[in-house]
Every structure is written in C-alpha cells, then in structure tokens.
Amino acid sequence: MTELLQVTNITAGYGDGPAILDGAHLTVEPGKVHCIIGPNGAGKSTLMKAICGMLTIRKGDVVFKGKRLNGMRPDQILREGICFVPQERALFPKMTVRENLRMGGFILDDKKELERRIEGILERFPILRERADQHAGTMSGGQQQTLAMARTLIIKPAIVMLDEPSLGLAPKIVQEMFDIMKMMSAEGVTVLLVEQNALMGLKNSDWGVVLDLGRTLFEGPAATVLADPRIQELYLGGKKAA
Amino acid sequence: MADILQILILGLALGGVIALMGSGLSLVFGVMRIVNLAHPSLIIGGAYVTYWAFKMTGVDPIVMLPVASLIMAAIGVLLYRLMFERETKSAKYSEMTVLLTFALAMMVEGLLGGLFTNTQRVVSPDYATDAFFIGDLFIPKGQLYAGIVSLVIITALSLFLKYSRLGYAIRATTQNREAAELLGVNVNFICILAFAIGIGLAGAAGSLVSFVFSFFPAKHWEWIAMLMSVVVLGGMGSILGTVVAALLLSVIAAFVGTWIGATWSTLTFFLALFLILLVRPQGLFGEKPEMA
Numbered sequence: 447m448t449e450l451l452q453v454t455n456i457t458a459g460y461g462d463g464p465a466i467l468d469g470a471h472l473t474v475e476p477g478k479v480h481c482i483i484g485p486n487g488a489g490k491s492t493l494m495k496a497i498c499g500m501l502t503i504r505k506g507d508v509v510f511k512g513k514r515l516n517g518m519r520p521d522q523i524l525r526e527g528i529c530f531v532p533q534e535r536a537l538f539p540k541m542t543v544r545e546n547l548r549m550g551g552f553i554l555d556d557k558k559e560l561e562r563r564i565e566g567i568l569e570r571f572p573i574l575r576e577r578a579d580q581h582a583g584t585m586s587g588g589q590q591q592t593l594a595m596a597r598t599l600i601i602k603p604a605i606v607m608l609d610e611p612s613l614g615l616a617p618k619i620v621q622e623m624f625d626i627m628k629m630m631s632a633e634g635v636t637v638l639l640v641e642q643n644a645l646m647g648l649k650n651s652d653w654g655v656v657l658d659l660g661r662t663l664f665e666g667p668a669a670t671v672l673a674d675p676r677i678q679e680l681y682l683g684g685k686k687a688a
Numbered sequence: 689m690a691d692i693l694q695i696l697i698l699g700l701a702l703g704g705v706i707a708l709m710g711s712g713l714s715l716v717f718g719v720m721r722i723v724n725l726a727h728p729s730l731i732i733g734g735a736y737v738t739y740w741a742f743k744m745t746g747v748d749p750i751v752m753l754p755v756a757s758l759i760m761a762a763i764g765v766l767l768y769r770l771m772f773e774r775e776t777k778s779a780k781y782s783e784m785t786v787l788l789t790f791a792l793a794m795m796v797e798g799l800l801g802g803l804f805t806n807t808q809r810v811v812s813p814d815y816a817t818d819a820f821f822i823g824d825l826f827i828p829k830g831q832l833y834a835g836i837v838s839l840v841i842i843t844a845l846s847l848f849l850k851y852s853r854l855g856y857a858i859r860a861t862t863q864n865r866e867a868a869e870l871l872g873v874n875v876n877f878i879c880i881l882a883f884a885i886g887i888g889l890a891g892a893a894g895s896l897v898s899f900v901f902s903f904f905p906a907k908h909w910e911w912i913a914m915l916m917s918v919v920v921l922g923g924m925g926s927i928l929g930t931v932v933a934a935l936l937l938s939v940i941a942a943f944v945g946t947w948i949g950a951t952w953s954t955l956t957f958f959l960a961l962f963l964i965l966l967v968r969p970q971g972l973f974g975e976k977p978e979m980a
Contacts, residue, residue, distance in 0.1 A: 461777065498870065521872040529870075536867030538860050549860050552853075553872035 450476040450636055451497070451528075451605060456506030458496040465504065466492040469661035474605065474653075479627055479637040481651035481668060483644040483681050489660040490640040491533065494607045497638075498530040499523040511604075525553055527604035533613055535594040539583025543574050543593055546582050550597035563600050571596050588619035595626050599635070606630060607638045612646070624650040644681045648672045656681065694825055695942045701828070703938030704835030705896050707931040709911065710918040711842055712889030718862040718925025719882035722772060722785040726792035728908035728915060730887055733796060734760050734894020735811075735903050736804060742811045742898075749811050750837060753895040760891025761884040767792070768883040773876070793908060800905035811898040834896040841892055842931055845885070849927070858882050862925060914954070917961040923974025932972060933960075 451474035459465040467489045474480055482490045495501045497508055499520040508515040515523055520530075538546055547567055551560040568575040573589055574596060582593060591611055598606045608627070612620040620643075627637050627650065641647025648654050654671030656664040664671065671677055713727040737756040738749045771788055775781055810816075815829040849855040860868040861878045869875045897903060918937060922929025937960055945953030964971060 500866075500869070519874075520869050521874055524870065524872045532866065532870070536864060536870055538863040538867065540863055541859065545856070549856060549868070549871050552857065552860075 448476065449473045450511065451638075452507070452509045453493070453497065454507045454509070456493075456496060456508065457504045458492060458501045459504070460492075460501065465660060467496060467660045470506075470657060471662045471665075472655055473665065474636060474638055476604070476636050477631060477634050478652040479631050479639060479650065480653040480655060481639045481641050481644075481647040482655045482657055483641060483647060483671075483677075484657035484663075485681065487659075488657040490657055491609050492660075493657065494530055494532075494609055494638070494640060497523075498528060498607065500530075521553070524601070527601075528607065529598040529601065529603040529605070530607040531594045531598060531609065531611065533609045535590050537582040537590055537594055537597075540581055542579050542581055543585075544568075544578045546593055547574075547597055547600060550600035553601060560600070563602075567596050567599060587615050588622065591615060591619075591623055592626065595623070595630075599630070603635060605636045605638060607640075609640045610642055611639070612641065612643060620646065645672075691946075695946050696939060697825065697827055698831065699939030699942030700935055701831040701835035702900070702942070703935035704838040705831075705893065705900055706914065706918060706938055707934035708838035708841055708889060708896065709893040710915045710922070710930045710934055711845065711927050712886040712893065713915055714919045714922065714925055714927055714930040715845075715858075715889070716883055716886035717919065718927075719858055720772070720776075720785075720879050721782040722883070723782060723789065724886070725786060725789040725912055726796060726908075727789075727886075727890055728911035729793045729796035729800075729905075730760060730763070730890040731894045731897060731911065732800060732903055732905060732908050733763070734891035735898040736800060736809075736894075737891065738895040738898040739809050739811050742813070748813055749895045749899050750833065753837070753892050756895045757888040757891040760894070761888030764884045764887025764890075765880055767887070768880050772883070773880075776876075776879070793912075797905045797908065804905065806904050806906065808902045808904050809898075810902040813899055816899040830899050834900045837896060838893070839931075841889070842927065845889070846927060854878075854881065910954075913961070914957045917957040917964075919971075921960055921964045921971050923971030926971070926973040929971055929973030 453470065453472035455469050455471055456467055457465045458467045470489060470493050482493065484490050492501065496503055499515065499518050499522065503516050510526055510528060513526065515526065538549060541549065544564065547564045548560065551563060554560045568578060571592060574593060577585060577589065582590060595608065595611065611623045615623065627639065631637055639647060639651065648668045648671055651668040654666060654668040655662060656671060656677060664677065709731055713724055716722050716724050734756045737759055738752045741747045741752045742749060771792065772785065775784055778784055815833060818829045820827040820829060849859055857868065857873045857878050860873060861875055865875055918933045919930055921937065922933035937957055941953040941956040944956050
C-alpha cells in the first residue's frame with residue numbers, strides 16, 4: 447500500500463488541557479474516501495485539527511508525502527495540499543459565494559488562474575453559479591455545505607478533510623454531499639471524512655477507521671469495518687449493513 | 689429652510705471627522721475583538737504629532753496627516769506585539785482588552801500630560817478660522833476640509849477592504865477567524881496589520897482633529913463615550929455602520945445644539961447609545977448576537 451498520509455501514534459489536546467488523542471494512528475491512501483467513526487468524544491474532530499495544524503502534536507508524527515508536518519501552521523499545511531472543512535463549514539457569511547471561492551484560493555498568487563478556477567467550479571456546481579452574488583450566510587444548509595466543499599477544490603488539493611459534512615442536513619441533501627465526495631475521489635482527490643452517521647459514512651467510503659477514547663481501535667476496508675460484529679454492536683447500533 | 693441646511697452642512701462635516709475617529713476603533717474591534725478604550729488617547733497622540741510639526745516647521749496639518757498616521761501605525765504595531773499578541777488565545781480576550789486598553793489610555797494620558805502639560809492646544813492654519821459663504825450659508829473651511837479628507841480616507845479604506853488581497857484577508861478574519869486561518873491566511877499578521885491600520889487611522893484623525901477641536905491629554909475621556917455610541921449604533925465592526933451612525937448622530941447633535949442648547953448636543957450621543965442598546969443591541973449594520 448502506498449500511503450499519502452501517515453499518522454503514527456499521536457498525542458494532542460487543546461492548550462494545556464488533557465490529551466484528547468493518545469495513540470491515534472491512521473493511514474490514508476491516495477484517491478480513496480476514508481471515514482473515521484467513533485462515539486462522541488472519541489477525538490475524531492481533534493484528529494483532523496491535529497493533522498491540519500490547528501492543534502499542537504505533543505507526541506507522534508504526521509507525515510504527508512514523506513514530509514513531517516508536526517509543528518507547521520495551518521496555512522503551511524494547506525500549501526502542502528491538505529484542506530480542512532470543519533463542522534461549522536467555515537464560510538464567510540457576509541461575503542458572496544464568489545468572494546468565498548476567491549478566499550478558497552487565497553494562497554494562489556496568479557489572479558487570472560484563480561478566476562479561471564472559480565469559473566470552473568461555478569461550471570461544475572450550477573447552484574453556486576445561480577447564487578454567485580448572494581451572501582453565503584443567506585443560503586440553505588445544503589448550499590452552504592456544497593460551497594464549503596467546492597471551495598476546497600480551488601487549490602486542487604491532495605487531501606480534503608471533512609468534519610461531519612452531513613450535520614444538520616436533510617437526508618436527500620446528505621446523499622448529494624456524499625455524491626460530491628465520490629466525484630472528488632473520482633478526480634483523484636483523497637477524502638478523509640468524520641461522520642456521526644457511521645453506517646452511511648462507511649457505505650460511501652473505501653476505508654474505515656474506528657476511534658475511541660483518543661486512540662485508533664481498528665482500521666481497514668470500509669466493507670470489513672461494516673461487517674465486523676463488534677463495530678456493528680458498538681457504533682452502528684447493532685444494524686447489519688445491507 | 690436656510691437654517692436647516694446650515695445645520696445639516698455643519699453636522700455632516702463634523703460627522704465625517706467623527707466617522708474617521710470611529711472607523712479605526714470599529715476595524716480593530718471587528719478583526720481582533722479588541723475594545724480599544726485607548727483609541728481616543730491615540731487620536732490625541734496623533735494630534736500632538738501634528739501640533740508640534742506645525743509649531744516647529746509650519747507644515748500644514750493635512751500635509752502632515754500621512755506622517756502622523758504612519759508614526760501612530762508603527763506605535764500600533766509595537767503596542768499590539770507588547771500587549772495583545774500573547775493574549776489572543778485567552779478565553780476572556782475581549783474582556784481582558786477592555787482592562788488593558790483602559791490602562792493604556794491612562795498611560796498615554798499621563799505620558800502626554802508629562803510631556804506637553806494639560807494646556808489646551810489647537811493647530812491654527814489659515815483656513816481653520818476662515819469660511820466659505822454661499823448666499824446665507826456659512827461653511828467653515830476647517831470643518832469642511834476635515835470632513836472631506838475623512839470621507840476620502842474612509843472611501844480608500846473601504847475600497848482596500850473590498851478589493852485588495854489583504855482586504856479580503858482582513859474581512860475574512862473579521863467574519864470567521866478559524867476559517868481564514870484554514871484557507872491560508874496568516875491570521876497573526878492580519879491582526880498586526882489591522883491594528884496598525886486602526887491606530888494609523890487614529891493618527892490621521894488626530895491630524896484633522898488638531899485644527900477642528902481644541903485638545904489636551906485628558907480630552908479622550910469625552911471622546912470615548914461619543915465614539916462608542918457611534919460604533920455601537922453602526923454595529924460593532926462595521927465601517928459602513930460607523931460612517932452612517934457618525935453622520936446621523938452628528939447631524940442630530942447639531943440640530944439639538946442649535947434648537948435646544950449647545951450643552952444638550954453631547955447628550956444626543958449618550959441617549960442614542962442608551963436607546964440602541966435597549967432596542968437593537970447589534971446596531972444598524974451589526975449581526976444579532978447568538979443567545980447562549
């Protein structure tokens with residue numbers, strides 16, 4: 447297996463507080479959708495924040511394409527090609543859709559290229575073109591999530607990390623979000639996803655990671671994780687995968 | 689009718705200067721959540737820079753404005769790095785800045801008092817005591833020039849925020865600091881830049897204030913209440929709101945001063961602050977605060 451990102455036994459927490467992650471590990475393969483599941487407080491979001499540089503890693507390593515990311519700032523990690531969309535979607539509510547997309551390409555120096563890429567995104571997501579001049583804060587939850595996900599594509603990232611993209615969305619819209627993820631994956635973008643709805647997350651992923659109390663319990667192909675009786679009992683409410 | 693027009697013109701010209709005085713305060717709050725109670729004392733700092741330049745070299749206050757602005761911006765960078773940078777992760781950051789800037793205001797007042805005494809000063813270029821006359825209308829040149837220069841600076845600031853790359857970064861940081869950081873904005877640099885611009889605006893306002901009002905080191909206590917009224921009415925962090933509120937309140941204050949009595953005009957600002965906090969705490973252009 448050729449890993450794109452390798453997280454090895456990391457310990458991390460907020461400020462001087464107790465460690466939320468203690469022995470978490472993760473292997474991310476290129477072009478696949480990876481889903482992290484686990485109960486509340488397992489450290490799923492913390493793991494993403496640690497990878498993208500928002501939290502200091504106290505122990506362990508995060509290695510991306512052979513380069514150690516420990517100690518790097520979020521903007522430096524973004525320049526390496528890792529994008530993170532947190533739970534709250536991280537939009538700028540008083541900026542228009544187009545301005546939000548421009549911010550998505552903040553690290554790009556070539557203005558013309560940025561505008562070309564924005565046009566490309568608006569082409570692929572007609573709903574965003576329709577609302578290009580509308581303030582992001584006035585759009586529906588699904589539209590905001592679409593914008594947040596589409597915005598990551600501006601810099602042509604290697605990895606997009608999505609923290610609970612389905613949060614607060616209607617089931618029909620949730621499926622649309624997973625469809626966008628699959629489209630990203632088909633285009634070669636690796637997706638790392640935290641999903642509270644473990645069944646749906648794993649069904650739409652290639653690789654599953656089970657996190658509990660800050661450490662990785664299990665990782666493997668999503669189908670294997672789904673079929674594991676312990677996982678079904680603990681995290682899928684005893685439901686059998688269809 | 690001519691009376692009304694006269695009051696309106698005087699109110700608007702003064703409102704322009706007050707808008708500039710408030711816009712730096714609003715920017716600094718919007719980006720960094722710093723409630724800068726020391727802002728008016730730094731305006732007075734800018735006024736003293738202009739006063740001494742005028743006294744020693746005779747340089748016009750409007751010509752001196754960019755220099756005073758740059759000097760105060762540099763002081764702003766120093767203050768931010770010394771006082772605020774290390775506290776940005778604090779959970780009570782905004783509350784802490786109130787105390788820090790209160791202390792800073794007293795220090796600046798003490799320093800200016802020690803250096804320049806508490807004598808009232810005013811810069812007197814020729815136009816400060818001259819006026820245009822259009823029919824029955826009387827337009828003081830000093831107030832008019834100060835109002836126009838203020839609005840030009842605010843327009844330039846707005847265009848910078850709207851169209852420049854750094855302006856995008858400042859607006860993004862104002863709206864969602866974490867998101868800005870995740871998209872590659874060096875938020876710490878943007879905070880330093882915004883603070884420098886904010887204090888630079890205080891310096892620019894100081895240059896204009898120096899020939900519109902008389903000033904002395906303790907004058908800032910009068911101005912902070914007036915500026916907070918303007919910024920709160922406009923919506924904390926909104927430059928447009930600050931401008932609209934400053935023009936509105938200045939015009940109302942001018943009418944109150946003329947029709948009821950000059951001593952009552954200041955009350956306009958405090959009454960507005962009181963009413964806006966009761967009726968619409970988020971101000972004219974601010975966002976409604978989330979309930980816990």
